[in-house]
Amino acid sequence: MTTLPLVDEVTACCAPLAAAPLAEDDAGRLAGLLKVVADPARLRLLSLLASHPDGEVCVCDLTGPLGLSQPTVSHHLKVMAGAGLVEREKRGVWAYYRIVPGALTGLAALFAAPATGARAAS
Numbered sequence: 001m002t003t004l005p006l007v008d009e010v011t012a013c014c015a016p017l018a019a020a021p022l023a024e025d026d027a028g029r030l031a032g033l034l035k036v037v038a039d040p041a042r043l044r045l046l047s048l049l050a051s052h053p054d055g056e057v058c059v060c061d062l063t064g065p066l067g068l069s070q071p072t073v074s075h076h077l078k079v080m081a082g083a084g085l086v087e088r089e090k091r092g093v094w095a096y097y098r099i100v101p102g103a104l105t106g107l108a109a110l111f112a113a114p115a116t117g118a119r120a121a122s
Helices: 006-013 022-035 040-051 069-082 102-110
Strands: 086-091 095-098
Touching: 006 040, 006 069, 006 095, 022 040, 022 069, 040 069, 040 086, 040 095, 069 095
Parallel strands: none
Antiparallel strands: 086 095
């Protein structure tokens, strides 16, 4: 049995929050993924990767904007890669990272409001 990255597990198992209540196991999976992104440095890394014109960035170019050491940035990227949010390509001594296509869209879809029908005002 192969283990899916956390982002794939969550987007495969969980209906959008507005569609149906989360089961306990699904809530645990989603909370695990949210813990991965609920770190200021990781959010900034996702933003830097997503907004980069080339769509990928060398880890060497991420330390300056974050003000963190290369080992710390690499640790954060490794955690995000393990969750299935980013992917790594080694080129010589450098590692380049990019966001996994569809990863953020899949995560965002879990929080999307229903497309039809308005909620009753409370």
